Amino acid sequence: MSLLSLATTLVLTCGAVAPVAAHDRCLDEACHLVALVDVDAAGASGGAVAATRMGTWGVDTAGMDTSVSPGDDFFGYVSGTWAADTEIPADKSMYGSFLALRDLSESRVRGLVEGYVEQGAAATGDAAKVAALYRGFLDEAAIEAQGAKPLAPHLDAIRAAADRDVLADLMGAASGSVGATLFRLGVSDDQRDPDRYTLYMSQSGLGLGDRQMYLDEKFAPQRERYVAYIGQLLELAGWDDPKGNAQRVFDFEKSVAEAHWTRAESRDRSRTYNPVERAEFATTAPGFDWERFFTAAGVGQAERAVVRQDSAIPKLAALFAKANLDTLKAWQAFHVTDQAAPLLSKAFVDAHFDFRSKFLSGQPEQKERWKRGVAHAEEAMGEAIGRDYVQLYFPPDAKAKMDALVANVKAAMGARLDTLAWMGEDTKTEARAKLAGFGLKIGHPDTWRDYAALEVREGDVLGNALRSAAFEWDYDRARIGQPVDKAEWGMTPQTVNAYYSSVKNEIVFPAAILQPPFFDPDADPAVNYGGIGGVIGHEIIHGFDDQGRKSDGAGLLRDWWTADDAAKFEAEAAKLGAQYEAYAFPQLPGMHINGKVAMGENIGDLGGLTIALEAYRRSLDGRDAPEIDGFTGEQRFFMGWAQVWRTLWRDDALRQQLVNGTHSPGHIRAFAPLRNIDAWYDAFDVSEGDKLYIAPEDRVRIW
Known part of the structure; x- marks a missing residue:
């Protein structure tokens, strides 16, 4: 998962199968297709x-x-x-x-x-924030000068983790930030009480997406290249023994994949609604500090979570309990770096593109900087931009x-x-x-999102993405147990x-x-x-x-x-x-x-x-x-x-x-x-x- 999609909490990320998304039956999940429209490339x-x-x-x-x-x-x-x-x-x-x-x-x-940017100091409110997001992303020289520095606080926190309990904190905090987790949290309408929001939990933890990528022999080339990519990012991040840790991280993820449900099993709604009281997790899935996890995620008020892959969660908790601490820390460090990479200096951007887009999907060239900048701004403040979009184009x-x-x-x-x-x-x-x-x-x-509480700082690209992710997560987690907003849109x-x-x-x-x-x-x-x-x-x-x-x-x-x-x-x-x-x-x-x-x-x-x-x-x-x-x-x-x-x-x-x-x-x-x-x-x-x-x-x- 990159930070360009981090603020969207109910998507397939880090191997997770989404909870119950607001838009659980899309026409086309990848926004596929199309043809003879004359698009202005200059834009x-x-x-x-x-x-x-x-x-x-x-x-x-x-x-x-x-x-x-x-x-x-x-x-x-x-x-x-x-x-x-x-x-x-x-x-x-x-x-x-x-x-x-x-x-x-x-x-x-x-x-x-770019119209907001051209307004300069005259831009106010949402327009000023969107302009700052875009302007900061386009300032390649400033980003290059920072190098890996924006990662330092996150990697330092991982290095300082003395035990698995601290890593449980980091996994919980990943809900509104960067980081790996075996247990993806999301908030959506309760399928058995559609007028209320509830907390959902799904299996997670895989950098290659689906368990099949780890277990099917025909994907051996993808696995080999993935191990090299893990090592490359750990080296860029300054992590010890990047090559050795890369193999250990992959081996851990392979064991996670073995515990995961298949994608077909995970879309069976007859099997994926399993409410578990928060206090019961310690006995149903021992080996993991659940209270620290929920508290760090900011969902301590939730009395329960609806678990989607109920038989996988105990297996994942057991894997966490027996895994080598240094391997878990390297796993965290890799995913933090992988998610942040598109917003960092060229070395990180190129490594991420070469594996995620060029190798896995065959895309020859990186998108132009302005296109990625538009995506960065839209991810953080999509409805603010959409409000002006419809006035012109609908x-x-x-x-x-x-x-x-x-x-x-x-x-x-x-x-x-x-x-x-x-x-x-x-x-x-x-x-x-x-x-x-x-x-x-x-x-x-008919009613648009209020972004007044979202802080955007000039030139702080990764920080802005993280604050946006936290803003979205705070918005979601505050709604647990509250009435559903029937007017809300999922796109x-x-x-x-x-x-x-x-x-x-x-x-x-x-x-x-x-x-x-x-x-x-x-x-x-x-x-x-x-x-x-x-x-x-x-x-x-x-x-x-x-x-x-x-x-x-x-x-x-x-x-x-x-x-x-x-x-x-x-x-x-x-x-x-x-x-x-x-x-x-x-x-x-x-x-x-x-x-x-x-x-x-x-x-x-x-x-x-x-x-x-x-x-x-x-x-x-x-x-x-x-x-x-x-x-x-x-x-x-x-x-x-x-x-x-x-x-x-x-x-x-x-x-x-x-x-x-x-x-x-x-x-x-x-x-x-x-x-x-x-x-x-x-x-x-x-x-x-x-x-x-x-x-x-x-x-x-x-x-």
Whole structure:
């Protein structure tokens, strides 16, 4: 985890599986994809440009390859020429529709931030703080002069630790600072009491992300390079015996990995809600000073924690108790340095980039300094920037048009529930109640975060990041046991993504995603329904996917399904998982999609596209859709969906996505759900003998 993401407390970091994030079902966790938007690379103040329409009516027909049969390769048919003509930018490990819009958002935010800087002494309040954050990050000479000095207080505290109890303090303090921990804490809505916040605990402690990276033989090269990286950072930090300690740190983390649950196990909401009274930790997970840990984390007021991987926590406590003290200290020192590295001098920045981005993800070049500076400012004060962003880039009529689209897709979901042959009436009654209770947020929050208590000091880059992390953690931990803020957002308006929250039972669409190719109010409606309509459907279906279905309309985690209906659902879900696991990646022998890990997203795509198609048909109100450039309405609908998922990957990035991601790769998402939708076969005359053909009786029909 780098400090560029430290302030976000409910994310996958240091090998943790997040507690219950405010946005636990995102459209795309890595902000993947995208393409033909003309982004102003300079991005100077006032220089950001608008997203442009794809083609003349919403689809980039020039990017198609019509020599490809849609039944053999639908991604190639819709985006083959684009893929052949597009080069992944040197500062990216993958590229596509999401990333192009993210570039646009980044350029716009740069204009805002540099505008604050240009105000100089006239800037006040949030603008002055954002300007100081950005200005300090861009002052490379001052950062270089500091070298490793900003790390000194943290490393000195680790060196001075006389016993494991002091390390328990440091692990607790890491919740709002830098450092390694085996037990990741987070605060979110209580799944069994959705109107109150509670404390969650998850397994943690891994620098390579997932346990598979430590235990699967095919990742031996990544492990070897990781050990070298640990040694490199320890040497830069001035730690004794960096090479020897690097191997010992890795060996410790490997034992941690063996204790961890798999990623598939960790997303099973039937298993991951395990309340433990604070006083019980000493007996259920002995070998660790839990009271010191909770006190150092500032959550001593919490009477309990909801443990996600309950059988892993005692094993991790036992590992801590028997580990060599010097190894634990080196482990702490490495993670402190690794997390701080992007904000330190060039030697640290380069080492971090060479391993984390270049080696693991195949990214050839570091991002320009201004891009990293924008991320630094956004991480600390994202909503302050977002408040100005929406004034410039979110027209009021966009919300009204989205309201209508959402209402139509939601109505289509209701109609699907009425006609589902496999679901009994008792379960349907509960499902209808859940759908009726869906909340909706579009564009931006109505109330913005107050950053008055956040201290920003001129030129103190690492210190500012740490104070921001502490500010966020203080905000979260103070809410334990308090009423949930139902109006709060889990993403900033300038984020290109969308999400569903199971505990709030709501779908959320930030302003930045409401642009082409997802949404263009002046484009062909069929394309909009295939694009943003499919996204809306995807988020709605998350409320009914293999994990979202475990909460009711009030966000309460409870089983409202009959046993017979649940069994039918699970049988269809297993068929869908098998379909995705069968996709091969020739450039990565032995790598496959994990059907159980990606299950929710794959169900979201299939069900979401199914109800979006129904919504499109309803929007025609009995009229025939016109042909445009020889394409029927339903052809344009499916093309709109596939265009959204334009994606190019570097091999190493694709490997990381398959290991650590919960989403199937975008180029798979462009066609995989369509293979189960009868209308796609009819629209493109796909028949037996075509490579993507699935016999009707083998098609998955969930929603």
